[in-house]
Amino acid sequence: MRDLVYAVRGGEVWWATDAHRLAASLGAAPDLEVLTARLAAGGQHWPALTAFGGVRRVPGGYGLLLRGPVPELIDVRRVQPAEHPGAAAEVFGQQLTAAVRDRVRDAHGRVGADLSGGVDSSTAVLLAAEAGQVTAVTYTDGFTSKEDAVYAARVAKIARVPHHVARGGEAQLPFDFSSPVPAGDEPSAGAANYTLDACYQVPAVGLPCHLTGHGGDVVLDGSSASWVAQYERGHRREAHRQVVAWARLRNQAPGLVWRAVQNSARLGHQGSLLAAASALEAGPVTPTASGSWSWCKLGTAASWLTDQGRDSVAALLRSAATTVPGEPADEFDQWSALRSVGADARAEEPMSHSLGIRPTHPFIDNRVVRAAFAVPPSARRGVAVYKPLLRAALPALPEWLTDRRSKGSFTTQRIAGLALHHAALHSLILDSPLVKAGLIDGTAAVQTLNRAARGQSALGLAELHQLLVTCWWLGATERPTVAEPKESSC
Numbered sequence: 001m002r003d004l005v006y007a008v009r010g011g012e013v014w015w016a017t018d019a020h021r022l023a024a025s026l027g028a029a030p031d032l033e034v035l036t037a038r039l040a041a042g043g044q045h046w047p048a049l050t051a052f053g054g055v056r057r058v059p060g061g062y063g064l065l066l067r068g069p070v071p072e073l074i075d076v077r078r079v080q081p082a083e084h085p086g087a088a089a090e091v092f093g094q095q096l097t098a099a100v101r102d103r104v105r106d107a108h109g110r111v112g113a114d115l116s117g118g119v120d121s122s123t124a125v126l127l128a129a130e131a132g133q134v135t136a137v138t139y140t141d142g143f144t145s146k147e148d149a150v151y152a153a154r155v156a157k158i159a160r161v162p163h164h165v166a167r168g169g170e171a172q173l174p175f176d177f178s179s180p181v182p183a184g185d186e187p188s189a190g191a192a193n194y195t196l197d198a199c200y201q202v203p204a205v206g207l208p209c210h211l212t213g214h215g216g217d218v219v220l221d222g223s224s225a226s227w228v229a230q231y232e233r234g235h236r237r238e239a240h241r242q243v244v245a246w247a248r249l250r251n252q253a254p255g256l257v258w259r260a261v262q263n264s265a266r267l268g269h270q271g272s273l274l275a276a277a278s279a280l281e282a283g284p285v286t287p288t289a290s291g292s293w294s295w296c297k298l299g300t301a302a303s304w305l306t307d308q309g310r311d312s313v314a315a316l317l318r319s320a321a322t323t324v325p326g327e328p329a330d331e332f333d334q335w336s337a338l339r340s341v342g343a344d345a346r347a348e349e350p351m352s353h354s355l356g357i358r359p360t361h362p363f364i365d366n367r368v369v370r371a372a373f374a375v376p377p378s379a380r381r382g383v384a385v386y387k388p389l390l391r392a393a394l395p396a397l398p399e400w401l402t403d404r405r406s407k408g409s410f411t412t413q414r415i416a417g418l419a420l421h422h423a424a425l426h427s428l429i430l431d432s433p434l435v436k437a438g439l440i441d442g443t444a445a446v447q448t449l450n451r452a453a454r455g456q457s458a459l460g461l462a463e464l465h466q467l468l469v470t471c472w473w474l475g476a477t478e479r480p481t482v483a484e485p486k487e488s489s490c
Helices: 021-027 034-041 085-106 119-129 145-161 188-199 216-218 224-231 236-251 255-281 300-304 307-321 329-354 366-373 389-392 412-419 423-429 442-453 461-478
Strands: 003-009 011-014 064-065 073-074 110-114 133-140 163-168
Touching: 003 021, 011 021, 034 300, 034 307, 034 461, 085 119, 085 366, 085 389, 110 119, 119 133, 119 145, 119 216, 133 145, 133 188, 145 163, 163 188, 188 329, 188 461, 216 329, 216 366, 216 389, 224 236, 224 255, 224 329, 236 255, 255 307, 255 329, 300 307, 300 442, 300 461, 412 423, 412 442, 412 461, 423 442, 423 461, 442 461
Parallel strands: 110 133, 133 163
Antiparallel strands: 003 011, 064 073
């Protein structure tokens, strides 16, 4: 998996597959304003911007055409919507099966595989076990889901694969940046779990490839953006029916969810970006908990912005509003989510390499993505059934697996890691270039850290995680290190 980045200097186009190296050759520094905007409003609004100033990315689904002094981005997605969802599900099942089996074949029949117990990694292990020898690895500790562990053991048993379960302790809790962690081209959420990965993946070290379930959520499921798209297309009664059914099954107030859908549809993409920019320009933003999808959501990280930070992010949002792609909400969201998981996978490769692991992600294989996206997001969005496409695509999978609705959470584990490493993380934030540049109010961010570490509030936990790995990445980029393969410490 490779990124494609480019820059224009002196009338010439420079391109590369390594943003770090291209930035170094051009003398480009990390773009603190872009990194701040990603934290405050999400990175989906600037798919062509990298973490380095002046270095641009070819977004997923596009190609780079060089036929003059100005490079052109060409849309190469061309996903043809399926006329018959049932037949499309069958094609998806065939493509996913082939993507897994081809990787096993190319690895001469011997692969490693993550087996968390979730639906996605379990599916990959079951398909791989039909084609070769699989070494399945699972991590557990006092904070991870016991239900996940039970599912993992059950999958390994019916797949008849060696199953290695590593039980971690305090040394594997997230956010330990004390040992050298290799940095990729972008901040990676996985950097916080480096010691955890070093613990449980040992049995798979040195194998030709290591299967993961990464990206399964994107291709197998659709977000609530599908309801916004239905509203936009005039299918409001059906959108309302699905919202009410979804909310009642989860003991939520349907009216609140429906009003959020209406608001997103009426504002539209451009209107949402401009509204977010205006809110930032008006003054400090108060974080609110909201599980509803929107084109642009200002969360807890926006409340950490200084006056300078708010003006900077607002300017970037207004610039993005002038070039909105004009896609329906569901299509915009699925491609944004795909680019995000692809970026995560690329950013984690240096860490996996240092551990002796060669990850491969069949769920984001090009043919698998095309087959999945041929099925409308609304058909992939489960109301009463979780990830309905998987059940339709691979009916031979155990019903107890495809019937599962729950999903393990790492919230408790992350809170424990924040508490254990609190002093170091406190300094990491306050010493960050984002704070020193006057974009982030370090005191406000540390207050969120303090509340989370004490277990007083999980609001903004995901954004806090991203802030911490961004601060770490900026430091690692200034002081590049090459990590040697680690041995397990659990």
